[in-house]
Amino acid sequence: MRKRFLKESLSGVSEVWWEIPGHLDVRNNRLYIANTDAEKLAQEHGTPLYVYNGDRIVENFSRIKEAFAASGAKPRIHFAMKANSHLAVLQLLLKQGAWIDAVSVDEVKIALKAGFPRERILFTGTSVSNSELKQLAELSVKINIDSFSQMERMKQLSFKGEASIRWNPGEGAGHHEHTITAGKFIKFGIPEHRIEEAFRKAKAFGFKVGGLHQHIGSGWLGKDVEVFLETVDKTIAVAEKAQEILGKKFEFIDFGGGPGIPYSKDQKQFPLEKYAKGIVGKMEQHGMRAEIAIEPGRYIVGDAGVFLTEVNTVEEKNIPVIGTNSGFNHLVRPAFYGSHHEIIVCGNVGGREKGEFMVAGNLCETSDVFNETKQELRELPIPKEGDILAILNAGAYGYVMASNYNSRPKPACVMLLNGKAHLVSKRETLEDLVRLESEVG
Ligand SMILES: Cc1ncc(COP(=O)(O)O)c(C=O)c1O
Known part of the structure; x- marks a missing residue:
């Protein structure tokens, strides 16, 4: 059986470009996450399983702080909790001094429940309802205004809280078309030709507007940093104009999130120094004294998360297929964005006997694959049924985008911190799936 998957030319031990000492290591041909054998975690907690390395999350957060500190700045680092809201x-992250970027009322409530003070939470919603606006006013968090409609309704509701305005700086970037949030054909923010009008209106309404916000998209790397820095320049120029209109200085300018992480070996690390230096430099060039705010999500949690799934079947169909015990209901990024995630055979990382496989899920859907596309097969050491696969870089937009499609419960999540494994989210059960339902008759 094993021989049938063998490739003509064996490339030998896999390249482990993704190793991060102390976070992801290969020892005796086995995968270790935060010095813990990945297969052992799967045995102890079951699969499918999300594993987060808390120490890596802290490291990623600290790296951002340090990059800005090197340029003499101390930004408000709003963690974009949509990436991972455990x-x-x-x-x-609260202990590390984070702030919060929340995009729904319940995200705000979860952040408050986690202990974040309301002053550290910025709500950036889109298509916000009156009922949500009332709740946000009661919760006393800052509201980042996305539309004239929202502003008018905040006036009708006699909004007295703090606000800022999100604008669309005209250019966007992201790892996929779906994640670009500025530029043309984009629903977010106030467009360039109406931004001054927005500030005049906010002033006329007597709103306490303390800032300007942009978010150009998610998961940008390499040359996109230049695009981002151009928008930073534009945003600061608009902030100068807005300060004139409002007749007061801004408290902060929020440049949004988006810094990417390498998902495949051809992608480079995010140039954090260039990014931080670029923002700080442009603020200084303009003589802008407002505080810098940023909203990274993926950069903080993305590479800290590993998704473990078990091999159910290994079979030569019309193509060689590895069938796993999970699917796009648990990690949708490949099916939704065609995203690349490294897949590792945990107990045989560098196995020499390799094959090319479709790594598929257990859902009744053709798109249910963990390869970028169903046509691009993945070279892997030939696994056995019962082996554990690790899907890397699953800490951002993984569990938060999970669903119960095909009536399958969501996986458990474990956090490794200071050498200990903590169950931070239990595995769902059948009872959870039907909890909100009632029978008729
Ligand atoms: C308003 C806002 N801020 C921040 C982010 C975080 O993006 P990322 O996780 O790419 O840093 C997002 C995600 O798209 C967002 O919509």
């Missing part, structure tokens, strides 16, 4: 992750 209470345990939020609490870890």
Whole structure:
């Protein structure tokens, strides 16, 4: 059986470009996450399983702080909790001095539950309802205004809280078309030709507007940093104009999130120094004294998360297929964005006997594959049924985008912190799947 998958030319031990000492290591041909054998974690907690390395999350957060500190700045680092909203992750970041970027009322409530003070939470919603606006006003968090409609309704609701305005700086970037949030054909923010009008209106309404916000998209790397820095320049220029209109200085300018992480070996690390230096430099060039705010999500949690799934079947169909015990219901990025995630055979990382496989899920859907596309097969050491596969870089937009499609419960999540494994989210059960339902008759 094993021989049938063998490739003509064996490339030998796999390249482990993704190794991060102390976080992802290969020892005796086995994968270790935070010095813990990945297969052992799967045995102890079951699969499918999300594993987050809390120490890596802290490291990633600290790296951002340090990059800005090197340029003499101390930004508000709003963690974009849409990337990973586990209470345990939020609490870890709270201790590191994070702020919060929340995009729904319940995200705000979860952040408060995690212990974030309301002053550290910025709500950036889109298509926000009156009922949500009322709740946000009661919760006393800052509201980042996305539309004239929202502003008018905030006036009708006699909004007295703090606000800022999100604009669309005209250019966007992201790892996929779906994640670009500025430029043409984009629903977010106030467009360039109406931004001054927005500030005049906010002033006329008597709103306490303390800042300007942009977010150009998610998961940009390499040359996109230049695009981002151009928008930073434009945003600061608009902030200068807005200060004139409002007749007061801004408290902060928020440049949004988006710094990417390498998902495949051809992608480079995010140039954090260039990014931090670029923002700080442009603020200085303009003589802008407002505080810098940023909203990274993926950069903080993305590479800290590993998704473990078990091999159910290994078979030569019309193509060689590895069938796993999970699917796009648990990690949708490959099916949704065609994203690349490294897949590792945990107990035989560098196995020499390799094959090319479709790594598929257990859902009744053709798109249910963990390869970028169903046509691009993945070279892997030939696994056995029962082996554990690790899907790397699953800490951002993984569990938060999971669903119960095909009536399958969501996986458990474990956080490794200071040498200990903590269950931070239990595995769902059948009872959870039907909890909100009732029978008729
Ligand atoms: C308003 C806002 N801020 C921040 C982010 C975080 O993006 P990322 O996780 O790429 O840093 C997002 C995600 O798209 C967002 O919509």
